[in-house]
Each structure stands twice: as C-alpha cells, then as structure tokens.
Amino acid sequence: MRQATIVLGVVLLLLSAVAPAAGVAAPASDAAASADAQEPDCEFPTTQSDATDYDVTVEEEPERVVTLNPSAAQTMWEIGASDKVVGVSQFADFLDGAQDREVVTSGYPSSVDVEQVISLDPDLVLAPNTINNETVAQLRDANLTVYRFEKATSIEDIYQKTQVIGRLSGECEGAESTVTEMRDEVETVEAAVEGEDEPTVLYDMGDRYTAGPNTFIGQVIDRAGGDNIAANANSSMLYPQLSAEFIVEQDPEFLVVSAQPDQLGNESETYVAEDSVLRNTTAFEEGNVVVVDTNHISQPAPRVVEPMTQLAQAFHPDAYAEANTTTRATTQETTAAPTTTAGDTTTDGESSGTTVPGFGIPVALVAVLGAALLSRRRL
Structure with missing residues (x-):
C-alpha cells in the first residue's frame, strides 16, 4: 500500500512538470540563421504571463532567486545562474552546491514554508503548478514576484521553459547557449536513428506506471528511436498504470528503468524486482534493461537530453556509433581547415557541463549527418 501511494505521488508530480506559458517564441532552429538574429535580449523591466494568466513583472535583474521544484x-544551474539561487526544494540535493542553499519545502508531495521563503527576501520565485493557488497568493501578498509554470509535454516545452527562466533571471545568454546545445544533441540523435527499425520499449516508473506518448518522457523514447508500448494502451492518462497482462502481451524488447546517481552502476537486471512481471519479457530475458538517472529523465529540464542519448545508444548502437564517427571526422576536418561561408552559424555559448561525448556540435554539422520509486518523486 505504501509503495502504491508513493508511485501515485510520482505520477501526480510528473503531471505537473513545468513549462512556460504560451506565447513565448522559441528560438530559430534554422542552421542558416545569423548569430545576430539569435542574440539574446535581456532588458529590464520585463513582463511575462504565467500559468495563472498573471502578468509577472521583474523590475530589475534578480540577485536572489528561490526555486520551488x-x-x-x-x-x-545549467544556464550558469546557480549563484543567484538562495532557496531550493528538498529534492534539489543532486545539484552541486545545492546543499548550501536554504531548503524551503518539505513533505511529499512538497509543501512550501511560506515564511521561510519570505525571510530569504528573493527578487524572484519560480514555482511549479503543483504549488496551490493559496500558497502563490500568500507569496504575492508578501510582495514577492512569483512566476508559476504550466505542465511540460514536449522537448520544445523544455526549450521554452529554459528561455523563460533565462529571461526572468537575467541570464538570456546562458539560456540561449543551453538551448542551442540541447537542440544540437537532440537533432544529432534524431539523425543517427532516422530510418532505423524501432524496438518496442517500456519505461517502468514502478508498480507498472509508465509515461505515455504525449509526455516529454514519451518524446525522449520516441526521439531516441524507440516504440513506446504505452501508445497502444488506449489510455487518456499521461502516466497510465499498465496491466500485467498488457505488458506480457506487448512483450517489449527494451526496458527502461531509473535510479538515483548513488544507485547506478549495478547489473541492470538487479533494478527489476524479482516478483515483477517485467521479468517475463523478451527485454529482461535478453538483458536489454537500460538504467538512466532519475533526476535527468523525470525532470523537464536541460539534462533530459542525456537519457535520450543513452537510449539511442542502447536501441541503435551501430547507427549511433556510425553517426558519431562521422561527427568526429567532420569536426577534426573543420578544426584542421576552418572555413566560413555566408550561411554558417557558430555557437560560442558556455558549456552546461553535461555535454555527452560526440554532442555539443553546431547545428550545421547535424546536416552533415543526413539530416520513479522514491526518487521518481523529483520533478
């Protein structure tokens, strides 16, 4: 019963994964766009409409930011603004240095210590939509600037969310650089797996809960070249609970499970419970169990591209290896004899520190290629 309650909480939290309010333009993805056209604009004051249809105005560049998820x-952290963060949720402890920030939430699902947030005197509070209206109102009544996010259901939502956070926090350049790196990695994965046969895949969140196709996790599986069996479940739920019979009938060729960083590195089969129906699948029998970092796959944030890359490598090892061999050869040739043409674009953004080997290349190079349980709490 306790396990089922925890898993239900995981599903509810995943349903509240954040994305920016509509109307925020995504950056141009055309490889021929000029660098000047993509130059970020970070002027203050700035006003953005949030998930509550509230016009949030940030008068000056924030120096103190509280994040509630x-x-x-x-x-x-990824856009280079960690030094501005003074308050975090209790589930942000996987980030380097987060232990030095004030923890302003507790419980599961999280509840906010309003007085503690107020005492930090933040210039900006970033809130998920799991935070209830009363809490948001209390923070705003205390004259705090609170931006509340909507659900994220796609990788594009994560791009936009990253840009909005950059805009609100005064870190436009870092946000734009991060989004560019993400796009490069995603496009490289897509180019690598294009035309390949898609193996059937089940992402196990625990107790047979999974991510449906209309979620950002579903997109991670799809863009990595997998066929998510949840698409065949005929469920209207974003994160449905599949029946044991359905899983056996679908017989996925790959299982994807997640674990905390300190739990990674064991034999993949050990992450599947001995009494689990998942052991009755082709995926388990053939050892096709892929273990990813919970904090990366379950959060609609920049590091989600890392499990996408890991899955592409597992689903299509030969195609991925060939794509990255081509990338390395092209990169070496470009380094040896650099040339510039009118249509070239370059990315000089600062690295996020999470680049996967073979990625982080300019968009122009992509064209050359031919184109949870306890910790699943974390959103």
Whole structure:
C-alpha cells in the first residue's frame, strides 16, 4: 500500500512538470540563421504571463532567486545562474552546491514554508503548478514576484521553459547557449536513428506506471528511436498504470528503468524486482534493461537530453556509433581547415557541463549527418 501511494505521488508530480506559458517564441532552429538574429535580449523591466494568466513583472535583474521544484533549480544551474539561487526544494540535493542553499519545502508531495521563503527576501520565485493557488497568493501578498509554470509535454516545452527562466533571471545568454546545445544533441540523435527499425520499449516508473506518448518522457523514447508500448494502451492518462497482462502481451524488447546517481552502476537486471512481471519479457530475458538517472529523465529540464542519448545508444548502437564517427571526422576536418561561408552559424555559448561525448556540435554539422520509486518523486 505504501509503495502504491508513493508511485501515485510520482505520477501526480510528473503531471505537473513545468513549462512556460504560451506565447513565448522559441528560438530559430534554422542552421542558416545569423548569430545576430539569435542574440539574446535581456532588458529590464520585463513582463511575462504565467500559468495563472498573471502578468509577472521583474523590475530589475534578480540577485536572489528561490526555486520551488528541482527542475527549475536544475535549469538555473545549467544556464550558469546557480549563484543567484538562495532557496531550493528538498529534492534539489543532486545539484552541486545545492546543499548550501536554504531548503524551503518539505513533505511529499512538497509543501512550501511560506515564511521561510519570505525571510530569504528573493527578487524572484519560480514555482511549479503543483504549488496551490493559496500558497502563490500568500507569496504575492508578501510582495514577492512569483512566476508559476504550466505542465511540460514536449522537448520544445523544455526549450521554452529554459528561455523563460533565462529571461526572468537575467541570464538570456546562458539560456540561449543551453538551448542551442540541447537542440544540437537532440537533432544529432534524431539523425543517427532516422530510418532505423524501432524496438518496442517500456519505461517502468514502478508498480507498472509508465509515461505515455504525449509526455516529454514519451518524446525522449520516441526521439531516441524507440516504440513506446504505452501508445497502444488506449489510455487518456499521461502516466497510465499498465496491466500485467498488457505488458506480457506487448512483450517489449527494451526496458527502461531509473535510479538515483548513488544507485547506478549495478547489473541492470538487479533494478527489476524479482516478483515483477517485467521479468517475463523478451527485454529482461535478453538483458536489454537500460538504467538512466532519475533526476535527468523525470525532470523537464536541460539534462533530459542525456537519457535520450543513452537510449539511442542502447536501441541503435551501430547507427549511433556510425553517426558519431562521422561527427568526429567532420569536426577534426573543420578544426584542421576552418572555413566560413555566408550561411554558417557558430555557437560560442558556455558549456552546461553535461555535454555527452560526440554532442555539443553546431547545428550545421547535424546536416552533415543526413539530416520513479522514491526518487521518481523529483520533478
């Protein structure tokens, strides 16, 4: 019963994965766009409409930011703005240095210590939509600037969310650089797996809960070249619980499970419970169990591209290896004899520190290629 309750909480939290309010333009992805056209604009004051249809105005560049969920904190870390964060949720402790920030939430699902947030005197509070309206109102009544996010259902939502956080926090350049790296990695994966046969895949969140196709996790599986069996479940739920009979009938060729960083590195089969129906699948029998970092796959934030890359490598090892061999050869040739043409673009953004080997290349190079349980709490 306790396990089922925890898993239900995981599903509810995943349903609240954040994304920016509609109307925020995504950056141009055309490889021929000029660098000047993509130059980020970070002027203050700035006003953005949030998930509550509230016009949030940030008068000056924030120096003190409180993040009420770990995906917003992860994004601040990735865009190079971690030094501005003074408060985090209790689930952000996987980030380097987060232990030095004030923890302003507790419980599961999280509840906010309003007085503690107020005492930190933040210039900006980034809130997921799991935070209830009363809490948001209390923070705003205390004259705090609170931006509340919507659900994220796609990788594009994560791009936009990253840009919005950059805009609100005064870190436009870091946000734009991070999104560019993400796009490069995603496009490289897609180019690598294009035209390959898609193996059937089940992502196990625990107790047979999984991510449906209309979720950002579903997109991770799809873009990595997998066929998510949840698409065949005829469920309207974003994160449905599959029946044991359905799983056996679908007989996935790959299982994807997640674990905390300190639990990674064991034999993959050990992450599947001995009494689990998942052991009755082709995936388990053939050892096709892929273990990914919970904090990366379950959070709609920049590091989600890392499990996408890992899955592409597992599903299509030969195609992925060939694509990256081509990438390395092209990169070496470009380094040896650099040339510039009118249509070239370059990315000089600062690295996020999470680049996967073979990725982080300019978009122009992509064209050359032919184109949870306890910790699943964390969003």
